[in-house]
Amino acid sequence: MINLLLLPILIPLVTAILLIFFKDRVVWQKALSLVAILFQLAASVLLVRRVYLEGIQTLNIGSWPAPFGITLVSDMLSALLVLTTSIVALACLIYSFYAIGKEREKFYYYSFFQFLLVGVNGAFTTGDIFNLFVFFEVMLMSSYVLLVLGGTKMQLRETIKYTLVNVISSALFVIAVGYLYAVTGTLNMAHLSIRIAELGQSSVLTIIAVLFLIVFGLKGAIFPLYFWLPGSYYAPPTPVLALFGGLLTKVGVYSILRTFTLLFYHDTSYTHALLGWLSMATIVVGVIGAIAYRNLRQIVIYNIIVAVGVITFGISLMSPESLEGSIFYLLQDMVMKSVLFLLVGIVVYVTGTNDLNKFSGLIQSYPLLGWLFFIVALSLAGVPPFSGFIGKLLIVKASLTEGLLFEAIIVLLSSLLVLYSVMKIFMNGFWGEKKGYEPKPIGALYVPVVFLILLSVLYGVGIEFIRPFIVEATSVLVDPMIYIQAVLKE
Template identity: 55%
Template sequence: MFFPKHIKAQRITTVIGLLLSLASAIVLLKKVKTDGVQALTLGSWAPPFGITMVSDMISALLVTSSIVISLFVVWYSFSSIGEEREKAFYYPAILFMLTGVNGAFTTGDIFNMFVFFEVLLMASYVLIVLGGEKVQLKESIKYILVNIVSSSLFVITVGYLYSVVGTLNMADISVKLAGIGQAGIITVIAVLFLIVFGIKGAIFPLFFWLPSSYAAPPIPVLTLFGALLTKVGVYAIMRTYTLFFTTDIGFTHELLMMISILTIAAGCIGALAYFDVKQIIIYNIVIAVGVILFGASIMNESAMIGSVFYLIHDILIKGALFLLIGIVIKITGTSDLRKMGGLMKRYPVLAWSYLVAAFGLAGIPPLSGFIGKLLIVQGGFQGEHLWQSIFILASSLVVLLSVVRIFIYAFWGAEKETQEISPKTYRHLLTPAITLVAITVLYGVGSEYLVPFMTDAANVLLDPTVYTDAVFKGGQ
């Protein structure tokens, strides 16, 4: 922020900051793996009075993943976002947004989750309008209005919760609600939180704002939004529905399961209906949200491990796919599939990289989408949710069809008109995209090394006492 006109200095500072953050996140991840859940209460106030930050395995994994994605987006931006946007506080906005995202993942206080949501939203308001194109300004109004309504509802719902339990510390809320037991007011508050976080996470029918709003900004911004923002809403649902809204599972979690199935169905329809590459991948975000929440709603070990695995997979694979289609749009000058064709001849590396990422998204073994979805379906069968699990499997075919359609239209057939792109720019765009695709492949192939981390994350979600004990012992 101190040198807005010195782009090189901004780039160097941003990359150094992100690399230091990534190193810190990896150290924290190792610390959580060896020593268990880490809790820090600021200002030396004993819980539940102080503001608590908590790192368990799921939050540590999500923080690491979000920093990785931000690093690749910044790298990609050097050759794609344009100097005008870079001079208009583009990099500070990314870092502020990352602060909000990581704060939401690690806060142990439900009101501070609202605060961190606002931090990331304020930064996203800057990013969505940066450049001032007509479509951006039009969509930003809808985006801001929806989030203002959502944020107002968030504060009201936190107020309702506070009036019942008299605390904002999430560990303390868990203990107090377990003592109250099943009560109608708790179920109402749980549903209100589902609406609040459902707007952020784009569940059915609250995803209406997402496709057009996300498609408006440039590709690097779309990548950040698509990979991270909906995941904060999904994480918040998973956290609240496993930590304290567990007194009326017969209603709340059945509702969550029904909504997750409808979310997948809506996403599938959208992914098949459009010929716009951005919209196809954006609707695949909606499908993934449904799959993750379906696993979380089952509340058994296999499904929860699968949900955590699929959540991290989706952050990485969506990032890779958006970066790749950004290159396709740059070459063709359009996002309309019907105006593309024959890119395979001149850009074979781009074509095969996209196909690998597409197969990863659809869950073709041994790529990363397969393991998470397999565990979720296995958990569904164990929980005797037979037709829902079969529906999840069937949705994979729709995902495959939607992304292979992009491959056939854009890369096969007769070569259509393209824009001139210098070999240097092409290389600079392709390198971060291919590197991210390689990371997603390693994430799938090396899943056996990651399962202990995913198991730890699932154990904390399924056993709230692990979380509450760490806060009350570690925060004092």
């Protein structure tokens, strides 16, 4: 029963190990990977249901009680993120079957795909700050391999930069954890919340909080720590890029959301104000990049940065409404960034280029592709009733409630400029004279794209069904004692 909490980690871990033994049997690799993702998806759905019906789920590894042992915890936020991870992974896996190439398949692509999910799901469900670091490393080690598979010059160059940045980030993470343990004497996040409250958020703890913000800001690509993202995310093949765009930066954002609502929330006058300022700068930088480029991948990459800024700004406000908006937007953005990268991948497959100046008139040969792109553009911009609307609306309302008119205007303007940045792909690439490509069959590549877009539309129009789950997730962030009591059984 309670092993539901372990399954999202155990299933991909066992699968990743098994796949190593099928190096030359690509069909078996595909079949095992697909079955594993489907089982993980089923386990994720059951986990969401159990958390909704029974409350926060905990699992003490080795029967050592918290805070002494390793604890896995799933509140509604964690459960929803694990579910969304499974959905994104399923779509990217299906796309990989047709687009990743035989060479990469024979060099353990599907195995490291599964190892990446171990790290992501573990980060979402761990109740221990040190094991958050461990799962980060599992995720990053897998991402290094996925990034370099194929061995092009650009991939090798960007992998070196990506690895260097993350080695520095990991070193800072260990230092931050060490200082936090030295001050509080514990690593369990629920117990840390109690100890920090007892000690008071002194200047030492504020410095530690800022250090964690730097670490997670590097992972999540917050200004000015986003510099590694445009190059590193430009290099990998489309399904890897879609997986990275949907999941990796979101783990960093989740870590900020968890630690700055559970641990470092007792004195928000500096830490959360700093997060708010950095979020505004992140939005502005992301918008400028998205508008300036006429390269398909770079436009989408800078839109990732915009979304990170919007989500973290909602976190910085620390109100029930803003946190609810951040959760809404985080979940939908995981899906939308993945599907946008998959769509861009199809366009590049057809045209052979990322340069928007070199092709046009795609809608004449691919009307379905064009209108799918149009739907995604509206959703990214937060146009009602699509999925991006409700999250931004709640964050803007919370900003106005706090008297932050300028910040609310920035968020609203970012929606218009995001729409412009994506619509210029639609208007320049799909309309106009047919040039720069020869029609190619797309076929099965449409399947994961349509799957994710349908889910996104349902997420927007089915808001009354989904909102109770988001409200429950928000309630734990607003009242940390719910989390603490569930973990420590107090």
